Structure formats: structure tokens, C-alpha cells
């Protein structure tokens with residue numbers, strides 16, 4: 273495994289307006305992602321940013337992380353500005369926008385242990401009680417459970433792409449084990465935190481088994497197919513997994529997952 277190329281970056285802004293339906297703003301404390309999943313769409317997006325050409329040109333996805341060391345300070349300033357706008361129109365009862373960590377990269381990738389920027393951002397969002405969402409695949413989110421339980425409105429999603437850890441090792445070898453992710457959902461649920469599983473991209477799996485393992489620990493489930501097939505085609509081929517890269521496979525898996533969760537009256541949304 274190659275060494276991680278780490279750079280401390282001063283960011284000019286923290287909140288980014290989101291184009292994802294239902295998400296108002298996102299905050300990405302880190303640029304790049306140590307987990308380096310083979311199918312990651314952020315890899316592609318990152319190539320066009322100034323940070324990439326300035327600090328990480330020619331490095332591969334998963335080999336670099338930019339640490340936005342002042343992101344929490346910027347977030348505080350921007351939240352204060354939003355608050356003063358809201359307070360100008362008290363009669364209109366303007367709702368606070370929601371903020372998601374991080375969407376483009378994982379907010380609980382290993383560098384977070386040291387820099388704690390996700391935690392610092394959460395402290396600010398908690399102080400002003402902004403509706404908050406988290407999407408991660410890391411059990412490190414449990415470190416911040418003391419903050420999560422204090423939010424009036426928070427949800428935590430765990431990305432789980434298969435039930436088979438050998439398959440996980442093929443496509444996302446640096447990411448946490450599947451077992452640890454399911455355990456994370458269970459622990460969050462024990463604290464009454466709203467949770468969801470993001471089953472995407474669908475990797476080769478036993479869909480019924482995965483559904484059974486997650487059942488009881490989630491309030492809802494999102495499912496997505498492998499969207500960037502050109503990135504992973506070779507991995508499927510050399511591992512004789514071609515059967516699982518077809519649209520029919522994605523449809524069959526999502527139907528099985530839908531059947532399992534619908535029968536338990538758990539909301540499920542298929543994103544493709």
C-alpha cells in the first residue's frame with residue numbers, strides 16, 4: 273500500500289449548496305478519501321478542482337487527503353449569517369436548512385481520528401440545532417454518539433454495498449468490514465438515532481441475507497446500482513463476477529431487498 277499524501281488546506285467556505293433533492297447544504301471537511309473505493313464517483317469530480325491540480329496532481333484516488341483545517345470556523349461564520357437572515361423575518365418562521373456531512377467524501381475516514389474536523393462541525397450544528405445528516409461507512413461515527421443523541425433532528429446513514437466481506441475486499445479493500453458497519457447501525461439504533469442503510473452501489477451479494485442482517489437497525493433503506501461501470505469493469509471481469517454488472521442483476525437484487533423490507537413496513541427507495 274502506498275503512503276498517504278496529506279496536506280493541510282485553509283478553506284474559504286464550509287457550506288456548499290447541494291443539488292441533491294432533499295439536501296440543502298453539504299460540508300466536506302476533507303478533500304479526497306483514504307478509503308479509495310474502486311467505484312467512487314468523487315474521484316472523477318475531484319480531478320476538476322483547483323485543490324487537485326495544486327496539491328495532488330497525478331496522485332491516484334485514495335492516495336491523498338486535503339485536511340480543511342479551518343472548516344469548522346468557516347462553518348460557524350456561515351451558520352451565524354444564516355441565523356441573522358432567519359431572524360430578520362421572525363413572522364415567516366423560516367425553517368433552518370439541513371446540512372449533510374459529507375456526501376462527496378467520507379466524514380469518518382481514518383484521518384478524522386486525529387483532526388476531529390467532523391466532530392468540530394457537528395458541535396457547531398448542534399449548538400444551533402441545524403437538522404443534520406451523516407453518510408459514512410465507518411464505525412468511527414460512534415465516537416461522536418454523545419453529540420448525536422443531543423440533536424433534535426439528525427439521521428445517520430451507513431453505506432453497505434454487500435453482505436460478503438470477501439467481495440468488499442475486492443472493491444473497497446481499505447474500507448471497514450461489513451460486519452463492523454452493521455454493528456454500527458445496531459449501536460446507533462440502540463441510542464434511538466434515526467438511521468438508514470445506503471445499499472449502493474449494489475455489489476455481488478446475497479440480498480436476502482443482507483436485508484435480514486440489517487433489519488431492525490434501520491428506519492429506511494436507499495438502494496442504488498453501480499453507476500460508473502467503466503471504472504470497475506476490469507475488476508468484475510478478472511474476478512469472474514460479470515454476472516453482477518448487468519442491469520438485470522441490479523433489478524433482481526433491488527426487488528429482493530424491496531420485498532424483504534416492504535414486508536417489515538420499512539420504507540425503501542430505489543434510486544435507479
Ligand code: SF4
Nearest residue numbers: 305308309312377378
Ligand atoms: S468511502 Fe465514499 S467517498 Fe470514500 S472512496 Fe469510498 S465511496 Fe468514495
